[in-house]
Amino acid sequence: MKRDDLLDLNDALQHPGRRVAVDIATAMPGESEFELLGEVEGFIEAVSTGNMLLLTGEFQARCIVDCARCGAPLEKEVVYPVDEQFPVEGTPSAFASDDFAKVVPEEDYPLFEGNALMVEALVHQGLVVNLPVQPLCRHGWDEPCPEAEARGMTRKVFDEGRHEFDRLASLKSPDGESEE
Ligand SMILES: [Zn+2]
Known part of the structure; x- marks a missing residue:
């Protein structure tokens, strides 16, 4: 499947010390766990130390979640940071003509396709x-x-x-057990 949310980070990876900042807005289509109002907006800053690719940033989203007590829909603003590190192997092409730096593939939850960040996966x-x-x-x-x-x-x-509500009521009352 072709992804259109790939962010090529070779500029940072092949030039350790160079900061690459990118503004991002994504709607994350097909999301079902919660309802998103508008797009998730924020930025990512990438810099490579040579051995590690560091990603920092911040995102902001408005979404609809359910009240834990009554199930009423609630609009919540969520602001969250990005602070991730990814091991890098190989020699950056800025230092070698026959090699280049590559993000080490992760197996459990891959966020990279080659040296391209899957932005939606990270944001999600x-x-x-x-x-x-x-x-x-x-x-x-x-x-x-x-x-x-x-x-x-x-x-x-x-x-x-x-019965569902009876049970909730007795759970909530600290001296509820004396009545049973
Ligand atoms: Zn409520």
Whole structure:
């Protein structure tokens, strides 16, 4: 499959010490774990030490996640850094006429195709790691949540919905065990 998100980093790789900065905006099509509002925007700066390729940068995304309590959709802004290092082998072509530096291929979760960074994979990986773990709507855990109530009401029609909420209620109450 042809990728159109490949960022050739040979300029940095073949010239250790040279900083290559690139602004990036990507929509990451086909994403299903969360809904993205607009594009993920940010920048990457690449520099090679000769043995290591260092990537730094920062990205910003707006996405829709579900409230952990009531399931209401929440709009969250996620800002996250990029700070990655990739081993490099070979001699940079700036120093050798018969060799060139190559990013050492990674097997588990490859982010490079040759010396080209798969930008979407990097951006996506960072976003998933930095999504809020337990996002809550403005009612939090303690306030009565009209959203949760509204959803509880509609679930009353179905039997399983009620027990689900009973269990949640007793879990939340610290002295709930005395009643059982
Ligand atoms: Zn909520």
